[in-house]
Amino acid sequence: MATRNSTERVALGDGGDGPSDRRFRLAVAVYAGALVAGVVSVAAVLTAFVPGPLSAVYAAGFAGGFVGGLAVAAADPRLPVRLGRTLGRRAAIVVPTAPFVVVWFAPLEAAVDVVALWAVITVFASGYALSQLAGNRYVDAVTTGEPAERWRWTPPGSPVVDALLAGMWLVIGIGDVVTGSPAQGLLWLALAVFWVASCLVEGRWSFGPGRDRCEVQLYETGLVKRRLYTKTFVPWNEIGHTRLREGELVLDRGLRDVRFDSDELGDPDAVLEAVDRWLETSAER
Known part of the structure; x- marks a missing residue:
């Protein structure tokens, strides 16, 4: 039986160019792009230094972050296993969302709020996806081959409660947009979309493809x-x-x-x- 240390050595030594590794590198690139674009855009608005349309500033930051993230991920084939090894490391991926939340809550001008909120949504969503891919990659590295034993499992969850929560956030978001608070409406709509997606991804709902997995x-x-x-x-x-x-x-x-x-x-x-x-x-x- 492999000990924990030997298991981790095997995992850290595992690197390849399979589909899961390519998906991970793409996720790193998107995450880095969203993070850099958010930082550059918020800084540009806060300092009033916007050399062109804000959308162009965001696009340039995303492109730079995307290329840099892709290069970092390609340079270290062990990166997904390193990140996915512990819960703390996976959680740390979404920590950069916090500064954008602080900026959004700060009493600043509306333009800053909009840019910060968009950064919160994109960095958190891409970071969450990246953390899950890293966790999966680590599990694949330490559990090679077919399982010795397996049992069907029904993940816990209440479709009714989940649907009510998503519906409530959807209604609040639409209400905010209609009453002239599009930024707050965007946040509630993003929460509704994220909740529905997480329910489907985690199998908490009894319908959808691949339930038998x-x-x-x-x-x-x-x-x-x-x-x-x-x-x-x-x-x-x-x-x-x-x-x-x-x-x-x-x-x-x-x-x-x-x-x-x-x-x-x-x-x-x-x-x-x-x-x-x-x-x-x-x-x-």
């Missing part, structure tokens, strides 16, 4: 929760204890326990038995 997969290196387009990896040596109690399967993992309701799994007892078996094997190695 949602699984709990067991590999030699650990457990994977696979959703439609995202994956979460839990190494065996991070699981301290397992239990099935009150209709819930719990894998103790410190502050980030892994939990499954019994109705999410076809046979929770079989999953628990298999996890315990892999944990025992892992401890013996």
Whole structure:
């Protein structure tokens, strides 16, 4: 059984030019482009130094950031695995959104608010997509081959609640646009779109293509929760204890326990038995 250190060495040594790597490089380029364009545009408006149309300033910043991001991603084939290895690193990708939020909330002129809000939306959306791609790339690097065991899994979620939330944000956004607050309306509309997209990507809604891809997969290196387009990896040596109690399967993992309701799994007892078996094997190695 591979230890965590050996698993990470394998992952960090993994680099290639497959479809997932090309998608990652494109995501890095788009993210860098959105970030640079946001910084340049906000700085231009704040300093009143706009050498041309603001759209041209934004386009130039995006183009420069895109090319730079593409070069950085191409220069380090291990970058996706490095970024995707920990939750902290994936979360750090969207942290640059914070300064734009501060600028947007600051009592500045309307032009600054519009540019800052657009930067918040584009940097957060591209950063979120990049973080998910990096996480998937790391999981692929440490779980080579087919899973040793797998079970169908229904991701938790309430389609009714999700639809109500998205609908509420949509109505608020349209209302703001109609009443003369287009910037606030854009934010609410972006939230509605993001929520619907996340529901489909994570498989929280029971319709849509690829629903059968949602699984709990067991590999030699650990457990994977696979959703439609995202994956979460839990190494065996991070699981301290397992239990099935009150209709819930719990894998103790410190502050980030892994939990499954019994109705999410076809046979929770079989999953628990298999996890315990892999944990025992892992401890013996």
